[in-house]
Amino acid sequence: MQTQTEPPRQLTLPPQGGGWRETFFSLLGTLMFGAMLVALSIYTVPNLVTDWQVRDAAQPVADGRVSEGSCSSRLMINICDATLSIMTKTGRVSRDVNYIFADAHSGNYTVTVLADPARPELATTDMALDKLWNRTITLLIAGGLLLAMTVAPIIGLFRKMRARREEAAA
Numbered sequence: 001m002q003t004q005t006e007p008p009r010q011l012t013l014p015p016q017g018g019g020w021r022e023t024f025f026s027l028l029g030t031l032m033f034g035a036m037l038v039a040l041s042i043y044t045v046p047n048l049v050t051d052w053q054v055r056d057a058a059q060p061v062a063d064g065r066v067s068e069g070s071c072s073s074r075l076m077i078n079i080c081d082a083t084l085s086i087m088t089k090t091g092r093v094s095r096d097v098n099y100i101f102a103d104a105h106s107g108n109y110t111v112t113v114l115a116d117p118a119r120p121e122l123a124t125t126d127m128a129l130d131k132l133w134n135r136t137i138t139l140l141i142a143g144g145l146l147l148a149m150t151v152a153p154i155i156g157l158f159r160k161m162r163a164r165r166e167e168a169a170a
Contacts, residue, residue, distance in 0.1 A: 022160075023157060025153075026153035026156060027153070027157075030150055030151075030154055033146050033150040036146050037150055040100075040143060044100050044139055047097050048132075048135055048136060048139060050124070051124050051135075053119075053122065054115070054116040054122050055129050055132060057117070057118065058114040059116075060112050060113070060114055061120075063086060063087045064085070064113025065086075066083070066111060067082075068082065069111070070082070071108075073103075073106075076102050077101075077138070077142075078099075078100070078101055079099070079100050080100075080109065080127075081098050082125070083097075084096075084097060084123040086113060086115055088120045088121070093123070095122070097124065097125070100135065101131045102134060102137075102138050111127045112126045113125060114129065
């Protein structure tokens, strides 16, 4: 009985350096996550800062109203948008708010409009102040992740470009 041995097969790897596709997707990822980071900064940070400013002096407002309020939840991350309006000495003041926080809550949220009597234009809700630390930590984590996903593709591109230059010089 004769056994035939097959010659060893050569394993080939794909060529290094993805070319224009790799560069395109790196830049697209940077642009996409960078835009999300900018949106987080524009819509969430100002409300968080003003809530930290009024947290000690905020009181319930008798005629405070919430209009167009809604919350959505994805994987324990809640995003709530609302328009708050209160009556001041100069007339009715409206303020759009946006809250992002982590919570395993299911169902509806009930909120009370609060404001600092010295600065009623900075109206907020009791839910926003109750979840102030939660919102701050969620913002820091989400912002850090988005920043890392914005910068990492660019760093990767620069490293590959440097490796190609060194390889070409050798």
